[in-house]
Amino acid sequence: MIATAAVEEALLGVRDVVTRHLLRFATQEELVVDWSPPVGGDAAWALSPVVDDYLLTHCSPVDEVLRDLVVRTREETGGAAGMQVSHDEGALLTMLARMSGARLAVEVGVFTGYSSICIARGLPPDGRLLACDVSTEWTSIARNYWERAGVADRIDLRIGPALETLRALPAEPVVGFAFIDADKVSYPDYYEEVVTRLSPGGLVVLDNVFQGGRVFDPAFQGDAQVAVRRLNDTIAQDSRVESVMLPVRDGVTIARRVG
Numbered sequence: 001m002i003a004t005a006a007v008e009e010a011l012l013g014v015r016d017v018v019t020r021h022l023l024r025f026a027t028q029e030e031l032v033v034d035w036s037p038p039v040g041g042d043a044a045w046a047l048s049p050v051v052d053d054y055l056l057t058h059c060s061p062v063d064e065v066l067r068d069l070v071v072r073t074r075e076e077t078g079g080a081a082g083m084q085v086s087h088d089e090g091a092l093l094t095m096l097a098r099m100s101g102a103r104l105a106v107e108v109g110v111f112t113g114y115s116s117i118c119i120a121r122g123l124p125p126d127g128r129l130l131a132c133d134v135s136t137e138w139t140s141i142a143r144n145y146w147e148r149a150g151v152a153d154r155i156d157l158r159i160g161p162a163l164e165t166l167r168a169l170p171a172e173p174v175v176g177f178a179f180i181d182a183d184k185v186s187y188p189d190y191y192e193e194v195v196t197r198l199s200p201g202g203l204v205v206l207d208n209v210f211q212g213g214r215v216f217d218p219a220f221q222g223d224a225q226v227a228v229r230r231l232n233d234t235i236a237q238d239s240r241v242e243s244v245m246l247p248v249r250d251g252v253t254i255a256r257r258v259g
């Protein structure tokens, strides 16, 4: 059961009533009731700084291009820089893209191109990444770093609403790998357009499925939280895929097309 209340005092009242009912109606001789404080916002960040630091220094090292891109993104986009995937998540994307054997990959949400580089590096030399974003400003930074990373010839940037770009793709299951990391309200639509085009064994990876911990707490009913919560439920029940949700950063779901 999840109980929420606007003020802590009201929550304590709920807790008293529920505890009394449980004690009255429970058949067990002994009843243990655990209470946790409300979880929301940054409270749900999965890692302590110590673990974070340790794991960042224990995956394949970041190269100079990505390191420079992190600095440039911080300088030029200010607070928006937090949207960039972290080094460990980038390494995970490269590994998953490579393991999928994809020749055609799709990315929804490019920003300044960090995750695009990570995905493109996991593709074979003749592989293609269709990269979707609405921002010419942010993706102009991306283009520079794709050149420096030596993957520009593998990336086909499409500027425009990603849903239109995806819907214009042929309906055949030719996508071997997809990464979804754009506006959260459209996540269910992005997933649907991508999953129908995934080849058997193809992977779709979704970022921010925890929504900063807000998906766990029904008190958060913003459009983004409702959409992502609904999609998380859908994927868990979707017989077209097998899936796993991992506590990597803000939550990452990996779904693999089974047929």
Ligand SMILES: C[S@@+](CC[C@H](N)C(=O)[O-])C[C@H]1O[C@@H](n2cnc3c(N)ncnc32)[C@H](O)[C@@H]1O
Pocket: 083, 084, 085, 108, 109, 110, 111, 112, 113, 114, 115, 116, 132, 133, 134, 135, 138, 160, 161, 162, 163, 181, 182, 183
């Ligand atoms: C979280 S950022 C992507 C971060 C990127 N994956 C990285 O690692 O640097 C989200 C991006 O989605 C883009 N975006 C937002 N709405 C969009 C839409 N309707 N279609 C395509 N891109 C969109 C934004 O312009 C932004 O660059």
